[in-house]
Amino acid sequence: MAAKYTTDIGSIIIDDEVIAKTAGMAALDCYGVVGMASTNVKDGLVQLLLGDSLTKGIKVSSDGDAVSIEFHIIVEYGTNISTIADNLISNVKYSVKDLLGIDVADVTVFVEGIRTDKQEKA
Numbered sequence: 846m847a848a849k850y851t852t853d854i855g856s857i858i859i860d861d862e863v864i865a866k867t868a869g870m871a872a873l874d875c876y877g878v879v880g881m882a883s884t885n886v887k888d889g890l891v892q893l894l895l896g897d898s899l900t901k902g903i904k905v906s907s908d909g910d911a912v913s914i915e916f917h918i919i920v921e922y923g924t925n926i927s928t929i930a931d932n933l934i935s936n937v938k939y940s941v942k943d944l945l946g947i948d949v950a951d952v953t954v955f956v957e958g959i960r961t962d963k964q965e966k967a
Contacts, residue, residue, distance in 0.1 A: 848907050848947050859945055861907065865900040868914050871940035873899075875933045877924035882917040882957035902957075911950035912941070919958040930954040 848864060850857040872878055881902025904915040914937060920929055934952040941949050 848912055848945075850946070859947065861905040861912075862900060864905045864912060864914070864941065864945065864947065865903040867944055868905070868916075868937045868941055869899040869903050871937045872903075872916060872918065872933050875929060875936050877921045877929040878933060879919045879921055879960045882919045882955075908950060911948040913951050913953070914941075914949060915953045915955065917955045917957045919960055920956055922959050922961040926956055930956075 847861055848859045850859075869881060873880065881899050883901045902917040906913045906915075916933065916937075918933070920926060933954055937952055938949045941947055
């Protein structure tokens with residue numbers, strides 16, 4: 846369900862995909878986050894998502910005036926996961942509120958994997 850604002854002159858509806866894209870871009874700006882993860886339930890495999898498929902690792906739920914966002918991420922080896930998660934949560938809450946005007950009720954972070962190799966980000 847999309848987030849909806851009602852004003853004196855009409856309504857503004859912001860689709861969950863737009864919220865997820867905004868949140869995903871804010872998350873990728875956080876140090877230690879390599880990308881979003883998509884899990885293949887059938888095989889139990891985790892796949893790194895970048896670019897246009899970024900939002901497949903993000904779930905947005907609208908609840909009245911605020912949204913809840915779930916992230917499935919892959920982090921860089923050697924980084925402090927709790928620090929990454931704290932930074933991601935504050936950065937996403939700020940960015941979504943600043944850019945879209947939507948309050949974020951909560952952010953849940955699932956670390957699905959750790960990148961151990963030194964290859965470049967795509």
